[in-house]
Amino acid sequence: MKNNDDKLISRNMKPTAMRELVLNALLEQNVAISLSDLEKKFDKADKVTLYRTLKTFEENKLIHSIDDGTGSVKYALCAENCQCNPHDLHVHFFCIKCKHTYCLNDTPIPSVTLPLGFEIKTINMVVKGTCANCKE
Amino acid sequence: MKNNDDKLISRNMKPTAMRELVLNALLEQNVAISLSDLEKKFDKADKVTLYRTLKTFEENKLIHSIDDGTGSVKYALCAENCQCNPHDLHVHFFCIKCKHTYCLNDTPIPSVTLPLGFEIKTINMVVKGTCANCKE
DNA sequence: AATAACTTTGCAACTTGGTTGCATAAACTT
DNA sequence: AAGTTTATGCAACCAAGTTGCAAAGTTATT
Numbered sequence: 094m095k096n097n098d099d100k101l102i103s104r105n106m107k108p109t110a111m112r113e114l115v116l117n118a119l120l121e122q123n124v125a126i127s128l129s130d131l132e133k134k135f136d137k138a139d140k141v142t143l144y145r146t147l148k149t150f151e152e153n154k155l156i157h158s159i160d161d162g163t164g165s166v167k168y169a170l171c172a173e174n175c176q177c178n179p180h181d182l183h184v185h186f187f188c189i190k191c192k193h194t195y196c197l198n199d200t201p202i203p204s205v206t207l208p209l210g211f212e213i214k215t216i217n218m219v220v221k222g223t224c225a226n227c228k229e
Numbered sequence: 230m231k232n233n234d235d236k237l238i239s240r241n242m243k244p245t246a247m248r249e250l251v252l253n254a255l256l257e258q259n260v261a262i263s264l265s266d267l268e269k270k271f272d273k274a275d276k277v278t279l280y281r282t283l284k285t286f287e288e289n290k291l292i293h294s295i296d297d298g299t300g301s302v303k304y305a306l307c308a309e310n311c312q313c314n315p316h317d318l319h320v321h322f323f324c325i326k327c328k329h330t331y332c333l334n335d336t337p338i339p340s341v342t343l344p345l346g347f348e349i350k351t352i353n354m355v356v357k358g359t360c361a362n363c364k365e
Numbered sequence: 366a367a368t369a370a371c372t373t374t375g376c377a378a379c380t381t382g383g384t385t386g387c388a389t390a391a392a393c394t395t
Numbered sequence: 396a397a398g399t400t401t402a403t404g405c406a407a408c409c410a411a412g413t414t415g416c417a418a419a420g421t422t423a424t425t
Contacts, residue, residue, distance in 0.1 A: 160296060164381085184341055197343065202341075218355075223348045225346025
């Protein structure tokens, strides 16, 4: 757990019990997770606390949020030294069968040429379909 | 208005008064519009009716919906013969200054190579930044 | 033209995700 | 140990999206 403390500290957050639990939950996960998913993983935990914990994690770039079009925002751990710059960004994949949202960490977002005068700041790219596990 | 009737009829919808009004509102617009935006354009109109009208339009591929990450789904007219297939899809642009969501109809979504076993069905790609109008 | 059958509209009410305010508890400072 | 800051928990709220049901409007059938 010392390990996780360091993760929090290196991102300028105090390693409280709550934060460790949440970070742990995120580490266990190989898919992105919503606030209510997270809530279900704890017997007794206040939604607001979890909400604020996620917000704090996000602000400090320990996790990033994904809008996968399901209506609930998902969260996933950032890579070690991620600064959430455009070139840090990867494609996300939503499986319409198992409803899981994956970070395709090795699939960078392809570049787009925008019309004149449009300036890019960030991109959200979500591919939907069936994942490797659900392929029949 | 006969014009619009045809649009509705050709997409297999009965041209009711409500639908014509909504279609008209959409035609006036050069940006995508949310349900509550639409609501504001009518003095007296039930949210649910507008909601169902949009749903009907979407089902019949007269409009498409865009999840621009703002938390409210936007809608915009499809091109004439759009079938909303992956190759019909275009990039959307959300301007962080004026908060408008544009269809970049001439900017097709670039192709991505997914990890083995992942099969693409559709893509949502939203670029965020500043639009041509907001460029200083 | 009258009745039946179906479709669309409007109202009420609800669900869910996200959020704020405030009081308590915990941690850090001196 | 007292005071200050930070984190947590509860209640309550807001907005977006949605469903059920009854009334109004349309279309089809005789």
